[in-house]
Amino acid sequence: xxxxxxxxxxxxxxxxxxxxxxxxxxxxxxxxxxxxxxxxxxxxxxxxxxxxxxxxxxxxxxxxxxxxxxxxxxxxxxxxxxxxxxxxxxxxxxxxxxxxxxxxxxxxxxxxxxxxxxxxxxxxxxxxxxxxxxxxxxxxxxxxxxxxxxxxxxxxxxxxxxxxxxxxxxxxxxxxxxxxxxxxxxxxxxxxxxxxxxxxxxxxxxxxxxxxxxxxxxxxxxxxxxxxxxxxxxxxxxxxxxxxxxxxxxxxxxxxxxxxxxxxxxxxxxxxxxxxxxxxxxxxxxxxxxxxxxxxxxxxxxxxxxxxxxxx
Amino acid sequence: xxxxxxxxxxxxxxxxxxxxxxxxxxxxxxxxxxxxxxxxxxxxxxxxxxxxxxxxxxxxxxxxxxxxxxxxxxxxxxxxxxxxxxxxxxxxxxxxxxxxxxxxxxxxxxxxxxxxxxxxxxxxxxxxxxxxxxxxxxxxxxxxxxxxxxxxxxxxxxxxxxxxxxxxxxxxxxxxxxxxxxxxxxxxxxxxxxxxxxxxxxxxxxxxxxxxxxxxxxxxxxxxxxxxxxxxxxxxxxxxxxxxxxxxxxxxxxxxxxxxxxxxxxxxxxxxxxxxxxxxxxxxxxxxxxxxxxxxxxxxxxxxxxxxxxxxxxxxxxxxxxxxxxxxxxxxxxxxxxxxxxxxxxxxxxxxxxxxxxxxxxxxxxxxxxxxxxxxxxxxxxxxxxxxxxxxxxxxxxxxxxxxxxxxxxxxxxxxxxxxxxxxxxxxxxxxxxxxxxxxxxxxxxxxxxxxxxxxxxxxxxxxxxxxxxxxx
Numbered sequence: 001x002x003x004x005x006x007x008x009x010x011x012x013x014x015x016x017x018x019x020x021x022x023x024x025x026x027x028x029x030x031x032x033x034x035x036x037x038x039x040x041x042x043x044x045x046x047x048x049x050x051x052x053x054x055x056x057x058x059x060x061x062x063x064x065x066x067x068x069x070x071x072x073x074x075x076x077x078x079x080x081x082x083x084x085x086x087x088x089x090x091x092x093x094x095x096x097x098x099x100x101x102x103x104x105x106x107x108x109x110x111x112x113x114x115x116x117x118x119x120x121x122x123x124x125x126x127x128x129x130x131x132x133x134x135x136x137x138x139x140x141x142x143x144x145x146x147x148x149x150x151x152x153x154x155x156x157x158x159x160x161x162x163x164x165x166x167x168x169x170x171x172x173x174x175x176x177x178x179x180x181x182x183x184x185x186x187x188x189x190x191x192x193x194x195x196x197x198x199x200x201x202x203x204x205x206x207x208x209x210x211x212x213x214x215x216x217x218x219x220x221x222x223x224x225x226x227x228x229x230x231x232x233x234x235x236x237x238x239x240x241x242x243x244x245x246x247x248x249x250x251x252x253x254x255x256x257x258x259x260x261x262x263x264x265x266x267x268x269x270x271x272x273x274x275x276x277x278x279x280x281x282x283x284x285x286x287x288x289x290x291x292x293x294x295x296x297x298x299x300x301x302x303x304x305x306x307x308x309x310x311x312x
Numbered sequence: 313x314x315x316x317x318x319x320x321x322x323x324x325x326x327x328x329x330x331x332x333x334x335x336x337x338x339x340x341x342x343x344x345x346x347x348x349x350x351x352x353x354x355x356x357x358x359x360x361x362x363x364x365x366x367x368x369x370x371x372x373x374x375x376x377x378x379x380x381x382x383x384x385x386x387x388x389x390x391x392x393x394x395x396x397x398x399x400x401x402x403x404x405x406x407x408x409x410x411x412x413x414x415x416x417x418x419x420x421x422x423x424x425x426x427x428x429x430x431x432x433x434x435x436x437x438x439x440x441x442x443x444x445x446x447x448x449x450x451x452x453x454x455x456x457x458x459x460x461x462x463x464x465x466x467x468x469x470x471x472x473x474x475x476x477x478x479x480x481x482x483x484x485x486x487x488x489x490x491x492x493x494x495x496x497x498x499x500x501x502x503x504x505x506x507x508x509x510x511x512x513x514x515x516x517x518x519x520x521x522x523x524x525x526x527x528x529x530x531x532x533x534x535x536x537x538x539x540x541x542x543x544x545x546x547x548x549x550x551x552x553x554x555x556x557x558x559x560x561x562x563x564x565x566x567x568x569x570x571x572x573x574x575x576x577x578x579x580x581x582x583x584x585x586x587x588x589x590x591x592x593x594x595x596x597x598x599x600x601x602x603x604x605x606x607x608x609x610x611x612x613x614x615x616x617x618x619x620x621x622x623x624x625x626x627x628x629x630x631x632x633x634x635x636x637x638x639x640x641x642x643x644x645x646x647x648x649x650x651x652x653x654x655x656x657x658x659x660x661x662x663x664x665x666x667x668x669x670x671x672x673x674x675x676x677x678x679x680x681x682x683x684x685x686x687x688x689x690x691x692x693x694x695x696x697x698x699x700x701x702x703x704x705x706x707x708x709x710x711x712x713x714x715x716x717x718x719x720x721x722x723x724x725x726x727x728x729x730x731x732x733x734x735x736x737x738x739x740x741x742x743x744x745x746x747x748x749x750x751x752x753x754x755x756x757x758x759x760x761x762x763x764x765x766x767x768x769x770x771x772x773x774x775x776x777x778x779x780x781x782x783x784x785x
Contacts, residue, residue: 082721085759089692089785106632121693121782125651125663130690131785139668140649141639148643161635217758219726235689235729235754238785259785 051192053098055257055266063244063253064211068094071189073181075197075209077245079216081170084120084200086217088168089131090240091198092123093259093266095164096132098194100264102163108133109162111141111149116170116200132261146175150184157187157195168198172205181207204245212246218269221258237261239269316348320410350376360409361506362564365556366604367400369510372503378426380419380503393433407562416442419503420495424450424469436497443495444470451491457484469495510554510608512546514538521560521601525589528557528602532585535607536578549574549615555585557596558604565596569641572669573633574613580634581607587641640669657686658737659694659781688732689752691762691782698779701763706778708769712751716763718780723755734764746776752784760784 052067061067068074074094078087095108110123125135139162143149149167156165169176181197185208188195197209204212218241223234237258244253256269313333322343327336336343353376361379364371367390370382383396390396393415404411414425416434425431425442428450434442443450446469448461461484466472472480472492481489493499514535522528532555543549551574557565569584589596639648645667652671656662703713712728730751746767753761761783767776 082757082759085692085783085785092692093785121691121695124659124691124694124782125653126659126686127690127692127694127782127784129685131692135651135653135663138651139636140651140665141643141647142649143643143647148647152639152643152647155638156635159631159635159638161632217760219758220754220760233727235727235752235760235784238760239758240785241758 053094053101053194055097057257057266057268059253059255060257060266063247063249065248068194069210070098070194071192073185073188073195073197073207073209075199075207075212075246077199077202077204077212077214079201079214081116081119081201083215083217084116086238086240087198087200087215088120088123089238089259090213090215090242090257091166091196092128092131092133093238093261094196095166096261096264097266099133099137099163104163105136106161106163107137107139109139109141109152109156109165111143111152111156111165111167113149113168113170113200114142114144116168117142119170120200130261132264146173150176150180153195154184154187157184157193158191160191160193162193164194164196166196166198168200169202170200172199172202178206178208181209185209209246211244214243214245216241216243218256221269353377358506359563360404363558363562364400365507365564365606366558367396369507369513370503370505371507372505374423374503378423380422382503382505383415397433416497418494418497419501420452420491421497423452424495439496440473444468444473448472451488451495453488453491457488460484508610510610511612512539512542512550512609513606514542515556515604515606518603518605521603523598523601525593528555528605529582529586529589531605532607533578533582535605536581539581539607539609540576540578543576543609543612543615546612547615548612549576550581550609550612551575552609552611553581553584554608554610555588556606556608557602558606559598560600560603563599567592567596568610570637570645570669571633572636572640572671574615576615580637583634584637584641587638591642591644636668640667645669656737657734659690659734660696661737661740689784692785694762694782695780698764698781701778701780703763703765703778706765710749710768712753712763713778716753716778718761723753723757723759723761725753726756727754728752731765750781 051070052064053070054061054067055064076087076091076094078084092108099108112122123138123140125138128138129135141149141152143152146169149169153165153167156162184195197207218239220238221236222230222232223236225231237260239256239258242253242255242257247253258267258269259265260267315327315329315331315333315336318327318329322340325340327339327343333345337345357373357376357379361371361373364379364381368381368383368386370384372380372382374380383393387393387396390399397413397415401411401413412426412431414422414429414431414434416422416425416439417436418439421434421439421443424446425434428446429442447467448469448471449458450469461467461472466475469492472488477489490499494501516531516535518531522531539550550571552568552570553575554566554568557567559565567585567588569588571580571584575581575584636648648668649665650668650671651663652666654662654664699718701716701718703716705714706712710731712730713725715722715724717723728751731749732751733747733749735747736745748764748766750762750764753763755761762781763778764781765776765778769775
């Protein structure tokens with residue numbers, strides 16, 4: 001009986017290893033593991049081999065299976081270039097959140113895109129300091145070509161010299177496809193360092209990123225007064241409207257996330273009601289189809305669909 | 313138009329430099345005339361000077377057609393002065409240059425012996441004997457003095473030597489005597505080398521030229537090993553290295569690579585060049601191969617030996633420096649930057665980007681540098697040049713706008729904070745720079761902007777301009 005259990009465990013371990021290599025969980029395995037968990041603390045240990053960065057927010061951590069993976073690519077996407085503030089804010093807050101929880105003084109590498117820098121400005125060190133990243137925490141790179149940027153990202157991730165790498169790109173460049181993203185993903189996995197891919201004004205695209213967030217701006221939280229009340233009309237901590245577009249859970253998760261730069265900590269945005277005020281109706285009223293979770297959607301039809309009257 | 317240079321055949325025909333072109337054509341209608349290209353001549357002379365670096369680091373240009381080489385202490389490497397001169401002249405002749413050379417104890421004598429004498433190696437004892445039969449033109453003096461000397465019948469240097477010095481100086485100026493003394497070696501003359509002499513350098517001569525990049529790198533690593541002991545003896549590490557590659561046909565390539573920390577380790581030095589070679593890949597034409605490699609240390613710094621601990625935590629610092637070096641070697645030092653704080657309350661002057669390789673933040677883990685820390689919020693991304701926008705319905709005199717148009721999009725302002733007044737720096741700025749009132753705005757979409765109004769609303773004057781200076785998260 002004991003022999004049988006050992007063999008079973010070996011089998012599970014091997015299956016898990018294969019699943020990790022492929023980056024996919026096996027549902028049966030996950031269920032079996034849940035069952036094993038109570039009896040076998042070793043399983044827990046095996047699970048923890050994959051480094052994760054928990055947000056400290058239960059729904060988020062559940063959706064991310066314990067937190068943001070620190071050995072892979074996480075994509076952060078915005079719909080419009082005008083949302084660059086929110087998108088780069090979320091990427092930098094992730095870096096700051098991670099930096100606060102890791103020992104050592106390795107910096108964060110920001111690989112900027114030339115056009116995005118012209119469109120949305122350069123990261124401002126004084127503002128970053130207030131955001132939770134001090135001057136020496138950030139290295140800025142401004143490669144001229146995308147090839148250089150990719151080489152730089154690969155080198156940075158592989159060297160293990162930086163805590164996190166933020167690669168900023170604009171749109172969906174042709175030279176950055178699945179092959180390149182897979183290459184970066186493998187490097188990240190080997191070195192155990194995260195790569196945040198910050199895609200401004202980009203479409204959804206197949207990549208080796210394990211999670212993809214869509215970031216949209218949201219009204220900021222109010223400032224807190226010392227006695228505990230809030231100051232009406234003030235602009236306090238930034239809030240991001242996040243949609244977890246790509247993950248292993250079937251339905252996309254959407255929530256408001258508030259970043260507290262002083263504690264370098266995320267919290268759930270509370271004023272969810274204010275987001276859709278009468279001045280700002282939702283862009284897509286009515287039921288929205290869930291975004292495809294595991295793979296790419298089929299290509300949408302060209303042009304807009306207009307309700308013509310029937311000819312006959 | 314005049315003739316500025318002649319080849320062997322035309323010299324034999326009796327043409328002279330400085331002769332009029334029409335006159336020369338009248339004498340020999342068939343001569344070929346090519347326009348003078350001063351820049352190309354200069355380039356060729358510099359290329360030859362580069363090539364001469366193999367003999368001594370001290371090579372100086374002399375006008376448009378000569379080179380001075382300071383070979384003090386170098387001759388024994390080539391088997392003596394005779395052999396050295398023979399080697400230089402022989403190799404240059406093979407490349408197709410007709411060159412005359414002389415070795416003597418003073419630049420002036422060598423100059424004279426090359427142009428007016430037979431050249432060769434001139435021993436100290438025969439200086440006057442060699443100099444005496446040469447014309448006074450060999451003294452590097454101006455035309456007027458030469459003409460005056462000729463008029464007096466002083467045609468050879470030998471005529472000047474026994475003359476009393478005081479009358480000569482009175483009549484022809486002190487310059488003539490200075491030149492005479494320089495030629496005789498009584499007066500020290502320094503040549504000014506083209507390049508600074510490397511602090512340290514090591515080289516490797518090859519019997520068989522190499523072409524492949526990996527061979528170059530391997531050899532660079534070997535040369536770095538021979539440099540290491542010298543670096544250790546001085547207690548320094550190199551900050552800027554230069555690899556000089558001498559190609560078989562005389563072309564010289566110089567590849568410089570910088571490091572963020574002083575380096576001694578041959579492996580890391582050779583790694584520096586591996587990235588650099590990748591970057592210059594297309595420009596480095598190996599041709600028939602390189603026959604001489606030299607590694608120079610152009611800049612060095614005190615090398616601090618740090619002992620690693622058992623846990624191996626010290627590695628991260630090295631890997632960061634390594635990473636910075638690799639990137640800077642490949643993409644240029646300006647690619648990777650770090651923001652250093654500046655003492656200024658004007659937002660765009662509060663930081664300055666410096667290359668990470670030169671930054672003291674990366675190099676030395678100094679304590680936090682004191683800076684002006686603003687009490688109010690600063691944006692996450694700042695525009696290098698504040699962008700003009702149109703503000704509508706701004707509260708006069710000092711309120712935020714209700715609505716604004718920026719990049720052709722109208723933003724409805726929901727919330728606003730401000731104003732925060734930032735005055736120009738009177739010690740830096742012109743008098744007409746306006747003070748700015750900054751506001752934080754949040755649009756209905758939830759985007760947050762940092763805008764300012766330059767100047768004030770004054771009755772009877774044009775309205776002040778509004779600009780967007782940054783965006784918040």
